[in-house]
Amino acid sequence: MQYWMLKSEPSAYSWDSLVKDGRTSWTGVRNHQAANNLRAMKQGDRGFFYHSNEGLAIVGVVEIVRETYPDPGDASGRFVTVDVAPLMPAKTPVTLTAIKATKALAELALVRQSRLSVSPVTAKEWRVLTKLAGIEA
Numbered sequence: 001m002q003y004w005m006l007k008s009e010p011s012a013y014s015w016d017s018l019v020k021d022g023r024t025s026w027t028g029v030r031n032h033q034a035a036n037n038l039r040a041m042k043q044g045d046r047g048f049f050y051h052s053n054e055g056l057a058i059v060g061v062v063e064i065v066r067e068t069y070p071d072p073g074d075a076s077g078r079f080v081t082v083d084v085a086p087l088m089p090a091k092t093p094v095t096l097t098a099i100k101a102t103k104a105l106a107e108l109a110l111v112r113q114s115r116l117s118v119s120p121v122t123a124k125e126w127r128v129l130t131k132l133a134g135i136e137a
Contacts (some may be wrong), residue, residue, distance in 0.1 A: 004037065004047035005110050005122040006062065006084065015059040015089065023085045026118070027071050030079060034118040039068050041082050046137060048087070048121065048129060050110070057093035060130060061137040062086055075114050091134030104128045 008014070018024055029035050041047075041064045049060040066083035066090060099105050105128060109119035121129070130137050 002040070002045045003123065003126040004040065004041065004064075005058075005108075005119045005121050006047045007052040007110075007117045009053045009054075010051045010055055011016055012108055015051065015086070015101075015125060018049065018060070018062070018084070019086050019089075023065060025072075025081045025083050027073050027081045029071070029081070029117055030074075031056055031115075031117060033113075034116050035077045035079050037116075037118040037120060038080050038082050040120075041067060043067050046087065046126075047084065051119075055093070056096040057091050058090055058099075058133060060086055060089045061130075061135065068133075086137060088135055092132065094132045098132060101128075102128060102132070 013074045029038060042101040048058045049062050050058050055062055062084040063084055065085045068082055070077060071079045071081040080089040100111060105125060108125050
C-alpha cells in the first residue's frame with residue numbers, strides 16, 4: 001500500500017463535501033508531477049485530505065477506490081483523475097504549523113514542495129501523521 005497527500009481548498013471542495021457525497025473524482029489536477037502521482041495510485045491506497053489555503057490542515061483520510069482514468073474536464077486528454085472515498089476524519093486536525101514543527105516530517109513533500117496538489121507520503125511519515133491526527137488508518 002502506498003500513501004498520499006491530496007490537497008483541496010475547502011471553498012472549492014471540502015472534507016464535509018466528500019463525506020456528504022460519499023465518493024468523488026479528484027479532477028482538475030494540471031501539474032504534471034501531481035498527475036504522475038495520480039497515475040501511481042492503486043486501488044486501496046490511502047491518502048490524507050488536506051485543506052489548503054483556508055485551514056491549512058489534514059482533516060481526514062481517504063481511500064483510492066478507482067485507479068486513474070482520463071479527467072473528463074481535460075479536453076487535451078493529457079491529464080487523469082482517480083476516485084476517492086472518505087474513510088475517517090482526523091480526531092485532531094494536523095496543522096501545517098504542527099507538521100513543520102515535527103522533525104520527523106522535515107522531508108514531507110507537503111513541506112518541501114508546498115505547491116504540489118498531490119504528493120507521496122512515506123510509510124514512516126504516515127505513521128507520524130496518523131498519530132498526530134489521533135487516528136489509526
